[in-house]
Amino acid sequence: xxxxxxxxxxxxxxPLEPAAYQGETVQDVLDAAAxxxxxxxxxxxDDQGRVRKHVAxxxxxxxxxxxxxxxxxxxxxxxxxxxxxxxGG
Amino acid sequence: xxxxxxVATRKGLFDIRQRDPGNWAIHDRHFLGEPVGMVLQDxxxxxxxxxxxxxxxxxxxxxSDDDGMHWEEVSVPSYASIDGDDAPSLKMIWSMxxxxxxxxxxxTLPGGLFRSTDRGATWEMMRSLWDDPLRKQxxxxxxxxxxxxxxxxxxxxxxxxxxxxxxxxxxxxxxxxSSWRTATKGLWADYMPPGQKENPAIQDPHRVVQCRDAxxxxxxxxxxGIFRSTDGCVEWGQVSAHPSSFGxxxxxxxxxxxxAWFVPAVKDxxxxxxxxxxxxxxxxxxxxxxxxxxxxxxxxxxxxxxxRHSLAVDERGEYLAMGSTTGNLWISENGGEAWREVSNxxxxxxxxxxxxx
Numbered sequence: 001x002x003x004x005x006x007x008x009x010x011x012x013x014x015p016l017e018p019a020a021y022q023g024e025t026v027q028d029v030l031d032a033a034a035x036x037x038x039x040x041x042x043x044x045x046d047d048q049g050r051v052r053k054h055v056a057x058x059x060x061x062x063x064x065x066x067x068x069x070x071x072x073x074x075x076x077x078x079x080x081x082x083x084x085x086x087x088g089g
Numbered sequence: 090x091x092x093x094x095x096v097a098t099r100k101g102l103f104d105i106r107q108r109d110p111g112n113w114a115i116h117d118r119h120f121l122g123e124p125v126g127m128v129l130q131d132x133x134x135x136x137x138x139x140x141x142x143x144x145x146x147x148x149x150x151x152x153s154d155d156d157g158m159h160w161e162e163v164s165v166p167s168y169a170s171i172d173g174d175d176a177p178s179l180k181m182i183w184s185m186x187x188x189x190x191x192x193x194x195x196x197t198l199p200g201g202l203f204r205s206t207d208r209g210a211t212w213e214m215m216r217s218l219w220d221d222p223l224r225k226q227x228x229x230x231x232x233x234x235x236x237x238x239x240x241x242x243x244x245x246x247x248x249x250x251x252x253x254x255x256x257x258x259x260x261x262x263x264x265x266x267s268s269w270r271t272a273t274k275g276l277w278a279d280y281m282p283p284g285q286k287e288n289p290a291i292q293d294p295h296r297v298v299q300c301r302d303a304x305x306x307x308x309x310x311x312x313x314g315i316f317r318s319t320d321g322c323v324e325w326g327q328v329s330a331h332p333s334s335f336g337x338x339x340x341x342x343x344x345x346x347x348x349a350w351f352v353p354a355v356k357d358x359x360x361x362x363x364x365x366x367x368x369x370x371x372x373x374x375x376x377x378x379x380x381x382x383x384x385x386x387x388x389x390x391x392x393x394x395x396x397r398h399s400l401a402v403d404e405r406g407e408y409l410a411m412g413s414t415t416g417n418l419w420i421s422e423n424g425g426e427a428w429r430e431v432s433n434x435x436x437x438x439x440x441x442x443x444x445x446x
Binding site for chain 2: 009013039042043044046047048049050052054055084085
């Protein structure tokens, strides 16, 4: 079980307030949240299931490498925070 | 009578309408702040489609059943079926067209062609094109990865489809996308090394359009100049325009196959209007002559570039719309001879389309 929360930019695509979902890894929790938010994974992941280049995922307050974050094991108090990287104009 | 133009821009989709002859204005806006790469109206059921290129979250496709009052996100083409190291993913929907009734086509970066028969709910990749050994020779042109920017569905036979790729040449299918062959005879690329100038898979057609009422006639703005085919892409012939044959876009008259419009620019690494004067050239004799028109267009210090999909002609061949990279939008009501500005401060324009009410 872990909380997952998305930055405001996600709008109605994901939970904007912390929401608890079952799972041992970030991927598990994302899969569980996608049952309630069916568009979420397509915003966070590309069509090969990789974390998008301009999306950042924090676990326990620390930004995680996008190449490995989906396999991160989660503790019961961990919170997953998903945000867009700051770029563009 | 065509009196609406949809304008896809870096910061939204704009619905431009004619209030009176010579008087066009922004009537509505959608997706403000979001990059809208392409827009399409299905002429059969009037559904609108708009692709969003969200910098963080990837390409999204939205559909409206009520002329833009409400939009619903639908699926996008997916490369998930392609595996291997460094497997590709969707980078952009660069072109969308309607084929047979109920069929949508999408050309994408990095080079996949997709078809939907359920209004965008699901997409099928044209695997034979992707798996063609020549496809692996495609390279980026305009973007880092190759992309399909032109899709011409034959009005006589929707199974006959011509696509164009930057940089990957022109490809023809006569079986609704099941099999493909190159259709580049006569094209050549001046900038390639000896022995590669006529290689079908490296040609860079910037834009290809097909005459609706004489569909064996195609016009092409190629990186290397202007080409025309009058025999259904069996062969292409080069023609020359003044002051430049370089550019990105072309529009063809829907009824008159000898009439086409171009927007010339300096060739080719420094892309802006020749001498800072924006003009439109039009041939009405199949490319023998190209009178140019400047009325209403900036004639000094113009750095407007008109991208592939940012010049459009209406279904009668009378009205044209043109949008530029510096956010200018013009309409002509007399076949491109005179232009009137609609806005000087839109976001950079990616695509313009006349649509039906």
